[in-house]
Amino acid sequence: MITLNQIKIAYKKLKASVYYDKTQLVLRNAIVDYENTYEHDAEILEQHFNEILEILNLSDDYEWGNYVSNILESIGVLYFPKELQEFNDNAVINDSPKSVNVEQLQHFINIEVDGQVLGILWVMTIGRILDEKIYTHSYGNRLKERTPNKNNKPIDKESYSPYLFQPYFSQYESWRDKALDIASETLNDKQDTIILTMDFSRFYYNVHISEKESEQFYEDFIKEQGENKSVERLNSFVYSVLKIYSKKNAYQNNDKQSNIFLPIGFFPSNILSNYCLKSFDEGVIDRWNPLYYGRYVDDIIIVDKVEKNSPLYLKAKKGSLSNEFVMDYFLCNCNADKSVPCFASGGKSRGLLIDSGIKDNDNQTLYTINPNLLSNRMSQITVKNKKVKVFYFKESGSRSLLDSFKKALYENTSEFRYLPEDDAVLVNNDYSEIFDLKNNDTINKLRGVESININKYAVSKFLGKLMILGNLLTILQKVNLKRIF
Numbered sequence: 001m002i003t004l005n006q007i008k009i010a011y012k013k014l015k016a017s018v019y020y021d022k023t024q025l026v027l028r029n030a031i032v033d034y035e036n037t038y039e040h041d042a043e044i045l046e047q048h049f050n051e052i053l054e055i056l057n058l059s060d061d062y063e064w065g066n067y068v069s070n071i072l073e074s075i076g077v078l079y080f081p082k083e084l085q086e087f088n089d090n091a092v093i094n095d096s097p098k099s100v101n102v103e104q105l106q107h108f109i110n111i112e113v114d115g116q117v118l119g120i121l122w123v124m125t126i127g128r129i130l131d132e133k134i135y136t137h138s139y140g141n142r143l144k145e146r147t148p149n150k151n152n153k154p155i156d157k158e159s160y161s162p163y164l165f166q167p168y169f170s171q172y173e174s175w176r177d178k179a180l181d182i183a184s185e186t187l188n189d190k191q192d193t194i195i196l197t198m199d200f201s202r203f204y205y206n207v208h209i210s211e212k213e214s215e216q217f218y219e220d221f222i223k224e225q226g227e228n229k230s231v232e233r234l235n236s237f238v239y240s241v242l243k244i245y246s247k248k249n250a251y252q253n254n255d256k257q258s259n260i261f262l263p264i265g266f267f268p269s270n271i272l273s274n275y276c277l278k279s280f281d282e283g284v285i286d287r288w289n290p291l292y293y294g295r296y297v298d299d300i301i302i303v304d305k306v307e308k309n310s311p312l313y314l315k316a317k318k319g320s321l322s323n324e325f326v327m328d329y330f331l332c333n334c335n336a337d338k339s340v341p342c343f344a345s346g347g348k349s350r351g352l353l354i355d356s357g358i359k360d361n362d363n364q365t366l367y368t369i370n371p372n373l374l375s376n377r378m379s380q381i382t383v384k385n386k387k388v389k390v391f392y393f394k395e396s397g398s399r400s401l402l403d404s405f406k407k408a409l410y411e412n413t414s415e416f417r418y419l420p421e422d423d424a425v426l427v428n429n430d431y432s433e434i435f436d437l438k439n440n441d442t443i444n445k446l447r448g449v450e451s452i453n454i455n456k457y458a459v460s461k462f463l464g465k466l467m468i469l470g471n472l473l474t475i476l477q478k479v480n481l482k483r484i485f
Contacts, residue, residue: 001057002121002230007049010120014113016162017120017267024265026078026110034113052114056230068237071115075244078265082106107205109245109263119241119267122234123164126221127271134274135281139175140297141270142166165270175294179301180402182292187395192306192313195391196326200369201384203298204269205249207276208259208378214239238268259378273297276375283352283373288330304330306392316392324365326390327353327383331367353383360385 015031018024038045055067085101123143131143144166179195186193200206218235221228245263262269262276277295284293290304306313312329315321332351353367360366364385371377393402 001228002053002234004046004049004053006121006124007053007117008046010117010124011049012162013124013164014116014120014267017164023108026108027113027116027265030113052117056118056233064233068240071112071118071237072240072244074110074112074115075241075248076110077245077249078108078110080106080108106264107249108265109241111241111263111266115237115241116267118234118237120164122231122238122268123271125225125228125231126217126235127268129220129224130217130271130275134278135285135295137175137178137292137294138274138277138281138296139171139294140168140299141274142171143271164267172296175296175301179292179294179303182303183393183402184399186291186303186305187393187399190395192308192316192395193393194304194306194312194326195393196300196302196330196389197391198300198388199384200298201382203381204262204264204273206259206380206382207261207273207374208376209239209242209262209272209276210260210376210378211239213376241266241268259380276379277381279375280352280369280373283370287352290330302330316394321390321392323388323390327365327367327388328355356382362386 018028018031035045038048055064059067081102081104083102083104085103128143134142142165144161144163183193183195214235218232221231221235225231239260242260242263245266246260249261262272274297277298281293281295284290284302288302288304290302292301292303294301306316312321312326315325331353332355352370352373354370356366356368358366362385366385367383369379369381369383371379374381
């Protein structure tokens with residue numbers, strides 16, 4: 001059975017999760033209203049948690065059903081601009097345009113705070129079991145490890161930290177830096193090296209979670225923890241949220257799809273997003289086995305050496321290497337027999353990705369993950385062509401490109417969004433932004449540099465960033481977060 005302490009901890013973890021997340025402003029306001037409803041009185045709030053506890057553990061199915069129905073009926077979809085349509089290059093610049101067209105929308109779930117608390121409880125029980133099965137080098141949305149007690153057993157109450165997931169910044173740095181370190185080591189071993197980065201288009205919207213899979217989640221819990229009626233109810237509730245949200249979401253209705261996908265802003269989605277790609281992760285390791293494969297939610301980095309006289313090496317030597325060739329070579333053919341195309345006999349794919357045979361607006365091939373390597377074959381995960389980047393490093397070449405690559409990774413990663421923006425200094429120790437370089441000749445030649453001056457405006461911005469970051473770190477060191485939450 002779920003305990004009162006677990007519910008209180010789930011609420012504490014919910015508050016901590018949204019505290020620094022600027023994408024969860026609506027939920028943050030909902031939590032403020034939630035506490036206002038209970039007059040900021042800890043005893044009254046605890047009484048409400050006791051009511052949830054009784055309904056979850058002790059009530060009959062009818063009472064539990066009514067409670068859940070009220071939460072499910074509250075589910076809505078929030079729409080925010082994700083990408084604005086670019087203006088024509090020849091258009092007149094206007095500081096007050098009559099209209100701005102939105103290219104893409106980002107969809108967030110809107111659900112009662114009680115529903116979010118139940119979702120956190122699911123993460124703390126079933127979600128933790130799923131998370132332990134995820135690929136080691138999957139860095140995004142990973143649960144914070146439980147602190148062992150004196151007997152080296154997991155703390156059941158999980159009361160030592162208000163945080164649910166591992167810090168995004170340390171996870172991101174591990175994902176990125178591991179790749180760059182391996183690339184550097186390979187170059188130092190006199191091997192040409194290739195780095196491939198890609199991510200998936202509208203990933204959360206294009207997965208599918210079946211009811212059978214959901215039931216299996218609870219079966220996995222039973223194997224480890226034994227039967228628990230309360231956890232079974234939590235599992236059923238989470239799947240109901242996915243179904244209701246998918247039905248209400250306009251993205252699905254416009255495309256006439258019927259998949260049960262993941263709501264952004266609902267914490268079980270963080271676990272399920274990794275679960276959906278578990279088989280793909282295993283496929284990359286089993287079929288390709290590169291030097292490094294790292295995934296940060298739907299952002300991927302792959303590092304591998306290039307064998308001398310391989311088709312890849314010869315293409316690069318001739319200067320005719322393309323992104324499509326690299327995708328086919330490694331991902332469609334799994335780095336196996338290069339004479340076998342993406343589709344083997346009978347049209348059955350043998351690759352990690354499938355060449356769909358369709359071109360995008362830029363006349364580039366659209367690739368999708370082989371459905372045999374997804375948790376559910378109804379999922380349709382497509383590679384975002386605009387985000388595919390291939391970096392080829394010659395062992396005899398300069399290492400400076402690795403530094404540029406590190407900066408590009410930082411700038412292109414959507415998950416790295418909470419700290420004050422300082423893409424040059426914090427990531428690369430690059431202080432070039434505070435200098436003005438004046439040339440009297442071609443900018444590619446050192447002799448063309450006439451003078452280097454300090455840009456006073458850039459210096460003031462630079463110092464301002466460091467002051468904001470310094471104040472933030474000072475606060476984090478001094479404040480006892482347990483007292484806040």
